[in-house]
Amino acid sequence: xxxxxxxxxxxxxxxxxxxxxxxxxxxxxxxxxxxxxxxxxxxxxxxxxxxxxxxxxxxxxxxxxxxxxxxxxxxxxxxxxxxxxxxxxxxxxxxxxxxxxxxxxxxxxxxxxxxxxxxxxxxxxxxxxxxxxxxxxxxxxxxxxxxxxxxxxxxxxxxxxxxxxxxxxxxxxxxxxxxxxxxxxxxxxxxxxxxxxxxxxxxxxxxxxxxxxxxxxxxxxxxxxxxxxxxxxxxxxxxxxxxxxxxxxxxxxxxxxxxxxxxxxxxxxxxxxxxxxxxxxxxxxxxxxxxxxxxxxxxxxxxxxxxxxxxxxxxxxxxxxxxxxxxxxxxxxxxxxxxxxxxxxxxxxxxxxxxxxxxxxxxxxxxxxxxxxxxxxxxxxxxxxxxxxxxxxxxxxxxxxxxxxxxxxxxxxxxxxxxxxxxxxxxxxxxxxxxxxxxxxxxxxxxxxxxxxxxxxxxxxxxxxxxxxxxxxxxxxxxxxxxxxxxxxxxxxxxxxxxxxxxxxxxxxxxxxxxxxxxxxxxxxxxxxxxxxxxxxxxxxxxxxxxxxxxxxxxxxxxxxxxxx
Numbered sequence: 001x002x003x004x005x006x007x008x009x010x011x012x013x014x015x016x017x018x019x020x021x022x023x024x025x026x027x028x029x030x031x032x033x034x035x036x037x038x039x040x041x042x043x044x045x046x047x048x049x050x051x052x053x054x055x056x057x058x059x060x061x062x063x064x065x066x067x068x069x070x071x072x073x074x075x076x077x078x079x080x081x082x083x084x085x086x087x088x089x090x091x092x093x094x095x096x097x098x099x100x101x102x103x104x105x106x107x108x109x110x111x112x113x114x115x116x117x118x119x120x121x122x123x124x125x126x127x128x129x130x131x132x133x134x135x136x137x138x139x140x141x142x143x144x145x146x147x148x149x150x151x152x153x154x155x156x157x158x159x160x161x162x163x164x165x166x167x168x169x170x171x172x173x174x175x176x177x178x179x180x181x182x183x184x185x186x187x188x189x190x191x192x193x194x195x196x197x198x199x200x201x202x203x204x205x206x207x208x209x210x211x212x213x214x215x216x217x218x219x220x221x222x223x224x225x226x227x228x229x230x231x232x233x234x235x236x237x238x239x240x241x242x243x244x245x246x247x248x249x250x251x252x253x254x255x256x257x258x259x260x261x262x263x264x265x266x267x268x269x270x271x272x273x274x275x276x277x278x279x280x281x282x283x284x285x286x287x288x289x290x291x292x293x294x295x296x297x298x299x300x301x302x303x304x305x306x307x308x309x310x311x312x313x314x315x316x317x318x319x320x321x322x323x324x325x326x327x328x329x330x331x332x333x334x335x336x337x338x339x340x341x342x343x344x345x346x347x348x349x350x351x352x353x354x355x356x357x358x359x360x361x362x363x364x365x366x367x368x369x370x371x372x373x374x375x376x377x378x379x380x381x382x383x384x385x386x387x388x389x390x391x392x393x394x395x396x397x398x399x400x401x402x403x404x405x406x407x408x409x410x411x412x413x414x415x416x417x418x419x420x421x422x423x424x425x426x427x428x429x430x431x432x433x434x435x436x437x438x439x440x441x442x443x444x445x446x447x448x449x450x451x452x453x454x455x456x457x458x459x460x461x462x463x464x465x466x467x468x469x470x471x472x473x474x475x476x477x478x479x480x481x482x483x484x485x486x487x488x489x490x491x492x493x494x495x496x497x498x499x500x501x502x503x504x505x506x507x508x509x510x511x512x513x514x515x516x517x518x519x520x521x522x523x524x525x526x527x528x529x530x531x532x533x534x535x536x537x538x539x540x541x542x543x544x545x546x547x548x549x550x551x552x553x554x555x556x557x558x559x560x561x562x563x564x565x
Contacts, residue, residue: 027039029120030120031112031116031117031119031120032112032116033101033102033104033105033112033113033116033119034101034102036097036101036113036119036120036123037097037098037099037100037101037102038098038102038422039123040093040094040097040098040101040123041093041094041098043089043093043123043126043127043130044089044090044091044092044093044094044097044098045090045094047085047086047089047090047093047130048085048086048089048090048094049487050085050134051081051082051085051086051089051090052086052483052484052487054078054079054081054082054085055082055480056480056481056484057069057070057078058075058078058079058082059446059473059476059477059480059481060477060480061075061463062465062473062476062477063473063474063477064470064473064474065464065465065466065467065470066464068464072463073141073142073144074141074142075463076142076144076145076146076461076463077137077141077142077143077144077163078137078142079146079461080137080142080143080144080145080146080147080167081133081134081137081142081143083146083147084133084147084167084170084171085130085133086403087147087263087267088129088171088174089126089129089130089133089174091267091403091407091408091411092178092266092267093123093126094411095267095270095271095274095407095410095411096181096185096209096212096213096266096270097122097123097181099205099270099274099414099418100185100209100270101113101119102418102422103205103418104185104188104189104205104206104209105188105192107197107202107203107205107206108188108189108192108193108194108197108202108203108206109193109194109195109197110188110192110193110194113184113185113188114184114187114188114191114192115183115184115187115188118180118181118183118184119181119184121180122176122177122178122180122181122184123177125173125174125176125177125180126173126174126177128173129170129171129173129174129177130170132166132167132169132170132173133166133167133170135166136162136163136164136165136166136167136170137163138163139161139162139163139166140161140162140163141161141163142161142163143163143164143166143167144159144163145159145164145167146461148253148256148260149164149167149168149227149230149252149256150249150252150253150256151230151233151241151242151249151252152241152242152249154230154234155233155234155241155242156233156234156235164234165231165234165235168227168230168231171223171227172224172227172228175220175223175224178216178220179216179217179220179221181213181216182212182213182214182216182217182220183213183217185209185210185213186210186213186214186217189202189206189209189210200292203273203277204272204273204276204277204287204288204291204294204295204298205270205273205274205276205277206273207273207294207295207298207299208269208270208272208273208274208276208298209270209273211265211269211298211299211301211302212265212266212269212270212302214302215262215263215265215266215269215302215305215306216262216266218262218306219258219259219262219263219266219306220259222255222258222259223255223256223259223260225255226252226255226256226259229241229252229255230252233247240252250313250316250317253312253313253316254309254313257309257310257312257313258306258309260309260312261305261306261308261309261311261312262302262305262306262309264305264399264402264403265301265302265305267403267407268370268402268403268406268407268410269298269301269302270410271366271406271407271409271410271411271414272298272340272410273298274410274411274413274414274417275344275363275366275367275410275413275414276288276294276344276347277414277417278359278360278362278363278413278414278417279344279347279348279360279363280347281359281417282348282351282357282359282360282363283347283348283349283350283351284351285347288343288344288347289343289344289346289347289349290339290343290346293339293343294339294340294343296336297336297337297339297340297343298336298340300335300336301333301336301337304329304332304333304336305333307329308326308329308330308333309326310322310323310325310326311326311327311330311380311381311386314326314327314383314386314387314390315386315387315390315391323383324383327381327382327383330377330378330381331378331381334374334377334378337374341367341370341371344363344367345367356433357416357429358416358427358429358432358433358435358436359413359414359416359417361433361436361437362409362410362412362413362416362436363409363413365405365409365436365440366405366406366409366410366413369401369405369406369409369443370401370402370405370406370409372401372405373398373399373400373401373402373405373406374402376394376397376398376401376451377398377402379398380394380395380398389454389455391459391460391461392454392455392457392458392459392460393450393451393453393454393458393459393460393472394450394451394454394455395454395460396447396450396454396460397447397448397450397451397454398451400446400447400450401447404443404446404447405443405447412436412439416432419497423497423498424501425497425498425500425501425502426497426502427493427494427496427497428493428496428497428500428502431489431493431496432493434489435486435489435490435493438482438485438486438489439483439486441482442479442480442482442483442486443479443483444479445475445476445478445479445482446476446479446480446483447476447479449471449472449473449475449476450472450476452472453469453472453473456468456469456472458472
């Protein structure tokens with residue numbers, strides 16, 4: 001044995017770090033696609049709960065005029081961090097990193113992702129990115145620019161705090177993570193498909209991930225360029241966006257929204273794929289209605305997503321012809337979306353009378369809410385109307401109908417559908433229905449009044465408001481409180497499901513859920529070692545028994561720290 005090996009052995013013996021100690025935490029350095037997908041789930045859920053807690057603070061501050069829970073500066077920072085957390089660190093990690101890592105290799109018959117180490121690296125880039133974002137939200141008044149980071153508000157003249165720099169670095173790392181993950185998914189989908197998984201037979205979720213990752217590869221570098229130009233303006237006296245030096249702040253708007261509008265489809269396209277599989281499974285069909293049309297619709301949505309970014313800029317001084325083009329193109333993008341809506345409805349044809357599964361309820365809620373959000377999007381596509389509704393609460397209600405009731409509902413639907421496949425146990429079906437109906441009622445209370453007060457002229461991101469808007473804001477705040485209760489109920493549902501170890505009507509994970517994946521899958525490793533700790537933690541209904549492993553681990557850590565000291 002070498003001198004280094006002997007020293008390492010002595011150190012391990014000195015601090016009692018044997019093989020079993022590292023074995024318990026080997027999933028932190030794992031390159032297995034299921035374990036990395038689980039890490040994405042853990043990070044995404046934590047960031048989602050954090051972002052939702054910030055939205056509770058926002059609605060608490062606006063419950064009625066003059067509440068003043070936080071200062072105006074903190075209020076703007078809370079709104080900014082809430083938006084970035086929910087978009088970049090909740091929806092994207094869960095939909096792409098979580099479900100994508102878990103399901104794509106299984107659906108195409110691959111043993112793992114094409115680039116496992118790149119897969120792990122793209123996840124671990126998100127951890128410092130979240131730390132930078134949350135740290136920037138706490139420094140010198142926080143990040144007050146909004147998630148769009150528009151100059152001159154984000155310039156050093158109006159935002160001299162380093163919190164803006166922290167936010168830019170956070171988005172840079174998240175963007176690098178997205179690029180690496182996109183390369184990995186595209187390589188896997190193109191080069192590692194099984195013999196029976198041709199492109200014309202590939203599952204719709206894989207098609208959705210392929211279009212999504214292509215959108216990320218084409219749009220994220222544009223955002224990275226705009227952010228780099230912005231930080232160079234802040235610290236190296238350049239004038240890319242400073243009119244005094246010959247720059248143009250509208251240029252940043254073009255760069256940002258060339259990324260920002262495809263980002264909307266990055267968030268919703270994976271949800272489209274998941275909804276397609278869940279609906280087909282609920283209807284007991286092998287695949288959704290109109291498979292080829294659904295594939296072409298997703299590809300058309302991805303392509304046209306790059307051609308309509310200007311509808312976010314109707315009030316920025318665009319000429320009449322440019323506004324007419326973007327307005328027309330935006331309305332055209334509703335056509336492939338309508339193809340998908342009608343295909344989903346036809347998938348449910350002949351579903352028959354049987355138990356309404358919670359996953360099916362979430363899918364139906366997705367169809368209704370996303371369609372409603374799309375209709376308000378067509379309203380905002382009109383130049384004449386958007387000039388009056390831009391930056392009002394009507395816009396806030398619109399994109400929350402699409403994202404909070406669209407993308408998030410697809411997450412809950414897929415979570416209900418695949419929970420047994422991921423963990424080997426089932427959630428309580430009746431209580432899951434209660435969670436659905438409670439969530440639907442509360443989100444309507446939150447976002448439906450926003451359309452009315454937006455039509456009344458209430459601008460978004462305002463710290464206070466006149467008393468004429470009290471009723472709508474109070475209703476939305478009460479709905480947010482109800483949604484907080486439903487979120488706590490959902491966390492309890494997971495605890496109860498894991499502790500009960502309820503097998504339900506499926507007796508084995510691989511054979512009983514082959515059809516629920518939406519495609520025939522080969523033999524695979526279904527037992528996830530990282531869940532062994534979770535199973536031990538939730539193996540008993542007794543809270544004291546559940547906490548025993550944590551207490552034991554804390555005592556062991558305390559002992560090791562005392563040895564070190």
